[in-house]
Structures are given as C-alpha cells and as structure tokens.
Amino acid sequence: MTTPIIQTTNLRKTYMLGKVRVEALRGVDLRVEKGDFLAILGPSGSGKSTLLNMIGALDKPTEGKVFIEGIDVSTLDDNGLADLRRKVGFVFQFFNLIPRLTAKGNVELTMAIPGLGKKERGKRAEELLETVGLKERVGHKPAELSGGERQRVAIARALANSPNFLLMDEPTGNIDSKTSKEIMALVIRLNKEKGMTTIVITHDQHIAAQAKRKVQMLDGLIIREEVS
Amino acid sequence: MKASDVFSYAFSAIRLRKLRAGLTILGVVIGIAAIVALLSISQGLQNSISEQLQTGFATDTLIVSTGGGFGPGEMASTGSDFKLSVNHTQIIDEIENVDMSVAVIQKSCYVESGEREFRLTVAGVDFAKYADIYSGTFIAKSGKIPLNPENEIVVVGKRISDPWKNGTLFCDVDYTIKIIWTTYNASTLKPENKTYMGNVVAVLEEIGGFGLGPSDSSVYIPISQAQTFFETNECNTIIVKVENDDETTIESVSEAIEVAFSDQVSVISSTAVLNTISSVFATIEFFLAGIAGISLLVAGVGIMNIMIVSLMERTREIGILKALGMKSRTVLSIFLSEAVIVGLIGAAFGVASGWVLANVVAVVFSGGGLPGVGRGNHAATAGGMVITPVLTPTVFLGALAFGLIVSVVFALYPAWRASKLKPVEALRYE
Ligand SMILES: Nc1ncnc2c1ncn2[C@@H]1O[C@H](COP(=O)(O)OP(=O)(O)OP(=O)(O)O)[C@@H](O)[C@H]1O
Ligand SMILES: [Mg+2]
Numbered sequence: 001m002t003t004p005i006i007q008t009t010n011l012r013k014t015y016m017l018g019k020v021r022v023e024a025l026r027g028v029d030l031r032v033e034k035g036d037f038l039a040i041l042g043p044s045g046s047g048k049s050t051l052l053n054m055i056g057a058l059d060k061p062t063e064g065k066v067f068i069e070g071i072d073v074s075t076l077d078d079n080g081l082a083d084l085r086r087k088v089g090f091v092f093q094f095f096n097l098i099p100r101l102t103a104k105g106n107v108e109l110t111m112a113i114p115g116l117g118k119k120e121r122g123k124r125a126e127e128l129l130e131t132v133g134l135k136e137r138v139g140h141k142p143a144e145l146s147g148g149e150r151q152r153v154a155i156a157r158a159l160a161n162s163p164n165f166l167l168m169d170e171p172t173g174n175i176d177s178k179t180s181k182e183i184m185a186l187v188i189r190l191n192k193e194k195g196m197t198t199i200v201i202t203h204d205q206h207i208a209a210q211a212k213r214k215v216q217m218l219d220g221l222i223i224r225e226e227v228s
Numbered sequence: 229m230k231a232s233d234v235f236s237y238a239f240s241a242i243r244l245r246k247l248r249a250g251l252t253i254l255g256v257v258i259g260i261a262a263i264v265a266l267l268s269i270s271q272g273l274q275n276s277i278s279e280q281l282q283t284g285f286a287t288d289t290l291i292v293s294t295g296g297g298f299g300p301g302e303m304a305s306t307g308s309d310f311k312l313s314v315n316h317t318q319i320i321d322e323i324e325n326v327d328m329s330v331a332v333i334q335k336s337c338y339v340e341s342g343e344r345e346f347r348l349t350v351a352g353v354d355f356a357k358y359a360d361i362y363s364g365t366f367i368a369k370s371g372k373i374p375l376n377p378e379n380e381i382v383v384v385g386k387r388i389s390d391p392w393k394n395g396t397l398f399c400d401v402d403y404t405i406k407i408i409w410t411t412y413n414a415s416t417l418k419p420e421n422k423t424y425m426g427n428v429v430a431v432l433e434e435i436g437g438f439g440l441g442p443s444d445s446s447v448y449i450p451i452s453q454a455q456t457f458f459e460t461n462e463c464n465t466i467i468v469k470v471e472n473d474d475e476t477t478i479e480s481v482s483e484a485i486e487v488a489f490s491d492q493v494s495v496i497s498s499t500a501v502l503n504t505i506s507s508v509f510a511t512i513e514f515f516l517a518g519i520a521g522i523s524l525l526v527a528g529v530g531i532m533n534i535m536i537v538s539l540m541e542r543t544r545e546i547g548i549l550k551a552l553g554m555k556s557r558t559v560l561s562i563f564l565s566e567a568v569i570v571g572l573i574g575a576a577f578g579v580a581s582g583w584v585l586a587n588v589v590a591v592v593f594s595g596g597g598l599p600g601v602g603r604g605n606h607a608a609t610a611g612g613m614v615i616t617p618v619l620t621p622t623v624f625l626g627a628l629a630f631g632l633i634v635s636v637v638f639a640l641y642p643a644w645r646a647s648k649l650k651p652v653e654a655l656r657y658e
Contacts, residue, residue: 058551059652079555085651086553096548096655100244112233113554161553 003070005165005197006032006055011064013050013220024050026220027064032165037191038199039208042217048201049169051217055199056167057084069164086114089158091168095150097142103129103153104138110160121160128156132186148179155186165197166190172204184210229558238565245538252527252534253574259524260578260631264624265585266516268617272590274509276615278502288473289361289441291496292320292329292466292485310492311462314455323484325471330357331463333454339388339447340406341399348388350407350447352454352463355383361469362441371401371430377450382407382426386434387444403428407447409458424449424457441467468495475499524630527574528638531567535642539563546646547654560647567639568632575631579624586617 011028014021024047032038040048053059054066057073066073068084076084097106104125111121129138132152142150151171158166166187172180184207190196200207208214209228216224229237242249294312312331320329333352338345356375359366366373373383382405391398399405407424426449435444442448455461470481482495539546546559 053652056551058655059650082550082553082555084553085551088553090551092655096544096551098545098548100240109237110552112237113229113549113552113558115230118233157552 002033004031004067005034005036005069006030006199007067008051008054009065009067011051011054011066012062013047013054013059014062023220025054025061028220028222030215030222032197032199034197035191035195036197036199037188037210037212038215039211039213040199040201040215040217041203041208046217047220048217050220052167052169052199052201056088056090057081058090086161087164089161089163089166091151091154091158091166091171093170093173095142095147095154095174097150097153097157099142102139102141103134103145103149103156106142106153107157107160110157114161124160125156128159129153131159132156133182146179147175148183151175151179151183152186155183159190163196165199168198168200170201170203172202172207180204180207229554231561234558234561235565235569238562239569241538241542241562242566242569248534248538249570252531252570253577255527255530256524256571256574256631256635257578257581259520259527259634260575260627261582261585262523263517263520263630264579264582264619264627265589265617266520267513267623267627268583268586268619269589269615270509270513270516271620271623272586272615272617274506275618277505287498287502288327288470288478289498290468290470290478290482290485291498292468292489292493293464293496294493310489312464312466312493313461314451314463315461316463316489317466319488320466320468320485323481323488325477325481327469327471328357328360329466329468330354330361331451332465332467333451333458333460333462334464335409335458337447338408338410340408341403344398346388346391346398348445348447349443350409350449350454352449352451352458354451355448358442358448358467361467365433365435365442367433368430369433371428373430377429377453380424380426380453381429381450383430383432383448384428385432385442385444385446388447389428389431399428401428401431405447407449407457411459422457424453473499521630524634528634531570531635532638532642535563535567535639536645539642539646542646543649543654543657546649547651547657550649550651551655556647559649560643563643563646564636564639567635567643571632571635572628574635575628578631579619579627582627583617583619586619590615590617 008028008030011025011030012023013025014023016022026047028047028051030051040051042048050059054061055068057066057068057076060074073081073084098109101109104122107125107128108121111124116124126135126138129135129152132155134149134152134156137145137149137153140149142153145153151174155171158168168187171187172183175183187198187200188210191198200211202208212228214226214228215222216226292312294310314331314333317329317331320326330353335350336347337350339348339350355373355377359373359375368383369386371383374381384399384405389397389400404425404427407426409422409424410419411422412418413420426447432442432444435442449457468481468485470477478497478499482497485495486493549559550556
C-alpha cells in the first residue's frame with residue numbers, strides 16, 4: 001500500500017465557549033489517495049469546515065493527527081506550516097480575494113509569496129485566468145466581478161503554486177446553479193486530466209453525484225462513505 | 229517573498245487610504261519640521277553670534293573692569309571703592325605675556341549735529357593702540373584715524389554717520405559735532421553742561437552685530453581729550469592685548485592681572501565669553517529639540533493608533549495571506565515597511581519644510597533688524613544682525629533617522645500582533 005496523500009487519524013477538535021464544550025470533530029479517520037475526488041456532505045454544524053481547515057494546515061487539532069504525504073503536520077513549526085500551505089490549493093466559500101488587487105494581482109500574489117519572479121508569475125497568472133475562462137477580466141478588481149467570476153479567480157489562485165491537492169469549502173454555495181455547474185465541470189476536468197486530488201464540501205447532490213467518493217458527516221463524525 | 233514585493237505590497241496598502249496615510253505622514257512632517265527649523269535657526273544664531281564676537285573682540289584680548297560679570301559698561305558697581313585709572317595700564321603692561329593695554333573712558337552724552345541730537349556712548353581711547361588691538365574693526369571707511377591726535381577731534385561709528393540707512397547723514401567726515409556732557413555740581417546739585425566741539429576725522433567701517441570691541445553706534449575721542457573733558461583719570465575698562473591666544477597664556481595673564489590689583493578687578497577673556505555663550509546655546513538647543521521631539525512622539529502615537537485600526541480592518545486580509553502560505557516574518561515586514569514608507573516620506577517632507585520655515589523665520593527676524601541709532605552702551609547692540617539658518621549634516625541625517633525610527637518603533641507592536649494572527653481565526657473575522 002502506498003502512502004496516502006492525506007490521512008487523518010482519530011482527529012478531534014473541541015472548542016470551549018466559556019464552560020460549554022463544543023465538539024466540532026469527534027474522531028475522524030480519513031484516507032485520501034492521490035487522484036481521488038471526494039465530496040463531503042453533511043448538515044450545517046457537522047464539522048465539515050473544521051475538518052477541511054485541519055487538512056489545509058490552517059488550524060490545529062485538539063487530538064489526533066493529520067499526515068500530508070506521510071508527514072505529521074503537528075511536527076511542523078510556524079514556517080513549516082507556511083511552506084505546507086503553499087502546496088495546498090484552498091478555495092473558500094466566501095472567495096477571500098484581496099479587494100484592492102485585480103484578478104491578476106490576486107493570482108500573482110500567491111506566486112509572489114514563495115518568491116517567483118515578476119515576469120514569470122505575470123505570465124502564469126494570465127494563463128491560469130484564461131484556463132478558468134476569465135481572459136477578459138484580468139484587470140478587474142473583485143468588486144467589479146460577479147460571484148461566479150470571483151470564484152473562478154479563487155480557483156485560478158488555488159492552482160497558481162501547482163498544489164498537491166485542492167480543498168474547496170462550498171465553492172458554489174454563493175453562486176447560481178448554471179455557473180456552479182460550469183465551475184464544477186472545470187474542477188472535474190482538472191481531476192480527470194491532471195489527476196488533481198480534490199476534496200469538495202458541498203450541499204449540492206448534483207455535485208456530490210459527480211465525485212468518486214461521497215463522505216457523509218454528522219455531529220463531528222464520518223457516518224457513511226459511498227464509492228462510485 | 230522578495231523584499232521588492234513586500235515593499236510594493238505595503239505601498240499598495242498605503243495608497244488605498246490616501247487621506248489617512250496623508251494625515252499620518254503630516255504628523256511626522258510637523259514633528260520633523262519643528263526639530264529641523266528650531267535646530268537650524270539656533271545653529272545659525274549661534275554661528276553669527278560667535279562670528280561677530282570673534283571679530284568684535286579679538287580672541288587675544290582681555291577686558292579688565294572693576295565690575296563683575298559680563299560687559300564693561302557703566303554698571304561697574306561693586307562694594308569696593310577701587311577705581312580703575314588710566315595709569316593702571318602701566319601696571320598691566322609690566323605683566324608677562326602682555327603685549328599692550330589700553331584704557332577706555334566711557335560716558336553717555338548728548339551728541340548734536342545740525343538740528344538733531346542723540347544720546348550716545350562717547351568713548352575715550354588711545355587711537356593708535358586701540359586700532360592695533362582691534363585691527364579688524366577699528367578701521368576708517370572714510371577719512372583717516374589720526375594716531376597722535378592733539379586737537380578736539382572725533383571718530384564715529386558707521387551708524388552714527390548714517391543712522392537711517394537712507395543717505396540722510398547725521399554727520400560725516402569734516403562735520404563738526406557737539407558733544408554735551410552733563411555733570412552735577414557737587415555742592416548745589418545743579419546740572420552743568422560742558423561741551424566738546426569735535427571735528428569728525430573718520431567714519432568707521434560697518435562692524436555689524438555686537439562685540440565687546442568697537443561698535444557702530446559709538447563716538448570715539450582721543451584719551452587725552454577725554455581725560456580733560458570728563459575731568460577724570462578714572463576709566464571704565466582696560467583692554468589688554470595678550471601676546472597669543474593660547475588658553476594657558478590667557479589664563480595666566482588673567483590671574484596675574486587679578487593678583488596685581490588684589491582681586492579688585494574682574495578680568496573677562498573673550499574665549500571664556502564664547503564658551504559661556506556656546507554652552508548656553510547647547511542648553512537652549514537641547515530644550516528646543518526636546519520640545520520638538522515630543523511632538524514627534526505624538527506623531528508616533530498617531531502612527532500606532534492608525535496601524536492598530538488598520539490591523540483590525542485588515543485581519544481578514546492577513547488571514548488570507550497566511551492561508552496562502554505567507555510567513556509570519558513576512559507579514560511583520562509588510563507592516564513595518566508601511567511604517568518605513570510613512571516615516572521616510574514624512575521625514576523627507578519634514579526636513580524640507582523645516583528648512584523653508586527656518587529661512588522664513590530668519591528673513592522675518594533680520595527684516596526687523598531695527599534701523600536707527602542704538603543708544604545701548606558700548607558693549608552690545610544686537611540690531612541689524614543677520615541670521616543664516618544652518619542645516620548641519622548631523623541635523624539633516626539625524627532628523628531623517630529620527631522620523632524613521634519613531635515610525636518603526638511605534639509600528640512594532642501592531643506589526644507584531646498582525647504577524648501573530650492565526651489563519652483560521654483571522655479568516656473568520658467579520
Ligand atoms: N472558532 C470556533 N469557536 C467555537 N465553536 C466553533 C468554532 N468553529 C466552529 N465551531 C463549532 O464547531 C461546529 C462545526 O463547525 P463547522 O464550521 O465545521 O461546521 P460545518 O459543517 O462547516 O457547517 P456549515 O455547513 O454551516 O458550514 C459548529 O457547531 C460550530 O459552532
Ligand atoms: Mg462550513
């Protein structure tokens with residue numbers, strides 16, 4: 001058996017709100033192989049986002065471990081975590097673009113962080129925006145773009161540093177169904193053609209239906225998994 | 229992230245809030261401008277004063293008077309009955325390292341020429357010796373200073389000749405002016421006027437400012453004439469020329485003179501006066517710079533305040549940057565770069581506007597340099613002094629550095645807090 005690209009073991013996350021314990025995750029074991037396409041489903045508050053944040057090294061578990069390509073994330077220091085995040089393509093529900101930068105600027109910034117030169121990153125940003133169908137919008141700021149367009153910028157940004165895997169937290173939650181289909185088609189193509197490992201949180205059954213694996217969560221636990 | 233990218237990112241953040249950034253910069257500008265203006269004016273003032281003192285009373289001279297303290301005027305009032313006399317120069321001339329000495333009899337008199345009359349200082353001196361001691365200032369501009377005068381003659385300062393600076397002369401070479409001295413009869417206490425009709429033989433070169441030597445607003449008569457006219461051998465001061473201006477020589481001569489007169493005279497050396505003035509100026513400068521520095525600290529607090537506000541506004545942005553893999557130290561350097569930009573722009577504009585301010589003040593100050601005849605005593609006439617503000621490299625670089633340092637220091641805490649934000653929490657921030 002090869003090393004999985006992502007693995008969690010007995011992952012727990014407990015929040016203390018005053019005296020109240022909120023158990024967002026109660027022991028999640030998940031194993032994702034290279035090239036997988038996972039959909040995570042579950043009611044609101046079931047711990048989907050919390051799980052994804054752990055995998056993306058944005059948050060630390062209370063208990064249990066996350067392994068990325070066999071490396072225990074809890075052993076990494078601040079700088080190590082930052083390096084790890086550069087190889088994660090995160091797409092947020094609320095886009096999270098930098099408002100004062102253009103579409104191209106947002107994508108470029110991602111590449112400037114690991115220190116890519118201005119010329120190369122400019123060229124690559126334009127290519128990526130073309131791939132997501134935003135060739136005409138490179139100079140627009142987020143406020144001048146529609147929700148669907150913003151999410152495409154976010155996807156282009158997520159792909160900028162050639163990530164090991166894509167993590168998407170309800171990427172189509174804020175856009176209409178037609179645009180959301182287009183975006184999912186793009187993601188599926190990436191998975192099929194480039195073998196991009198993808199985890200997507202969604203409430204949309206149509207999207208989930210296209211995934212290779214469907215993981216159902218409830219109250220901080222994975223309760224069921226379907227493989228198609 | 230490359231330094232150039234850090235800087236341009238910081239710059240784009242500043243540009244976004246132009247008004248806010250402008251006001252923050254203004255705070256720094258005001259602080260730095262105040263420091264630069266105050267320091268360059270006081271430096272200029274100090275320079276012109278020391279310069280004039282140096283020409284005004286050659287560094288190799290000592291001034292002996294019966295009074296204590298600064299200034300050989302008529303304020304020579306001590307408890308002692310000791311009077312300095314013209315003949316005392318002989319005692320002083322005997323002292324080792326003394327080149328020569330000259331007695332000055334000084335009285336305040338009315339001087340009349342034509343219709344006009346002024347109250348002025350009339351000084352009786354030995355023209356030959358006086359001209360030798362003050363070879364830089366006791367020089368005739370027109371006419372000739374006679375070395376062995378016998379007659380009733382006068383030499384006048386530039387301002388006496390041309391008090392209004394407009395070509396209307398009060399007197400000039402070959403004029404005859406009338407000096408009126410009022411004494412009070414010892415028994416009747418009634419005033420009695422004595423007059424001295426003096427032929428103007430020379431007008432001095434303009435001396436400017438003030439010094440302890442010759443001045444633009446004095447009238448000079450030969451010492452022998454003064455003794456007769458004022459009916460006295462008592463002199464106000466004796467000016468001593470020392471063979472060289474070594475500090476040790478000056479000191480030993482000063483001491484020797486004091487000893488020769490059993491400590492009943494005070495001896496002032498020009499270097500001592502210069503030193504006192506310098507140290508007074510150093511104190512004043514220190515205070516002024518301190519006050520200006522406080523205004524810069526206020527600007528620093530402003531920077532800190534603005535950065536904390538901006539930190540809160542940009543929490544989400546910082547969350548994004550961290551989620552994209554930006555390291556904490558890069559976040560820190562972005563925030564510090566913003567402070568560096570604000571500090572540099574502020575300091576640069578501050579130095580420039582401080583310099584402009586200093587020059588404006590200097591012009592206003594010398595414009596008010598009161599034409600007209602000073603009635604002050606022989607010692608000090610400050611009118612007409614020109615201040616040229618001086619921006620020393622130390623002040624220039626120091627002000628730039630100070631502006632920068634204050635900005636960065638006050639940005640340290642907000643920047644540190646920004647760098648410590650946790651990505652999930654920052655992203656959750658509304
Ligand atoms: N920072 C936090 N402090 C306290 N409780 C939290 C925090 N983050 C999450 N929780 C709690 O953890 C639980 C799981 O939250 P999570 O965001 O993972 O749910 P989710 O499945 O993503 O829901 P949704 O579909 O609405 O996005 C919730 O009950 C939430 O209230
Ligand atoms: Mg969620």
